[in-house]
Amino acid sequence: MTDEAYVSIWMRPEQTSRGPKPAYSRAQIARAAVRIADAEGLEAATMRRIAAEIGAGAMSLYRYVPGRDDLIVLMADLLMGEINLRGIPSVDWRADLTRYAEEVRAMWLRHPWIATVHRSLHSYGPNQLLLIEQIMGVLDPHVSVDENLVLMSILNGYVESVARDEVTAAEELRRSGLTEQQWLARTHPYVQQLLESGDYPLFTKIALEARHPRLTSDAQFHQGLTRVLDCIATAIPTTESQNNHEKP
Incomplete structure (x- = not known):
């Protein structure tokens, strides 16, 4: 109704x-x-x-x-008006999407309360419409509009998921009154117990071998973003995706 x-x-x-x-x-x-x-x-x-x-x-x-x-x-x-996409779209779709992803994440970190706002239904305000025109324009010359929507959904899903996790973790630390090091120290005895049990081999592999959790949050974000952009590249004609990927 x-x-x-x-x-x-x-x-x-x-x-x-x-x-x-x-x-x-x-x-x-x-x-x-x-x-x-x-x-x-x-x-x-x-x-x-x-x-x-x-x-x-x-x-x-x-x-x-x-x-x-x-x-x-x-x-x-x-x-949405804080997301600076001046000069986008350009001739380098990968650089454009990287900048967009960085701008969106930075906005979330500046305004962590945005994580509590339900945003699946768009209101199409003037700033959001300008963003749509700019960021959809990045891939518009290369893929159909339906493919464009799917690829942007993948990118936005990654960026917002990472930003939401960062915001939530920061809020949990704030409420606990602990530093990140103190938080890890508090959980260490339980983690050690899990490792010694031998019941969780993949968790043990993650805890002992994974490099990703030991990276800075910026490095983690960009590592994942690279994989997302690699995925997007597969939907773009091969010569275009290779040329953009090989740019310094």
Whole structure:
């Protein structure tokens, strides 16, 4: 059943042709909300708290942002605007996608509360639409639109999965009050018990031989990203994928 009463925030005019000029803007409200969420968590970004931040009456803000879901949409789209893809698409699809992946991960790490926002349903705000045009344009000359969507889904899935794990781990450490070294030291006796049991040979192999967990988080991210881009390369005509892969 469709919700006939629902109107996208992007379809609501920010300023009508009549009446006084609005005292605030959606962008101003969204920026205040993001500042609060960054400092105190998403739940702290209430209308009352935002109003205090910008010196407005809480009820007056509902003239600009009708509800909580609309506020989240505005905040998320504001973050999309932080992803700098200037100059993309270029002639080097691999460099373009690498830069995009790095920008998205960096945005998540700057604003860890984004991990709590359900983003499977797109709102198609102006910043998100600009990103779509830029990043889909990278592979558009090489593959069909359906293949493009699949490949971008693979890339986004990897980047967001890694970023979510990083954000979650950082939050768990923060709550525990421990450093990463202290956390590992606390779990060491149990891990040692598992190794000595001989019951988990693959876990033992991971613990004793795997190099990946010992890399920095940046190195881990780029190692996995290289494999994802290698996968994408298989969908691109061979001469193009080889030429891009061989570039320094």
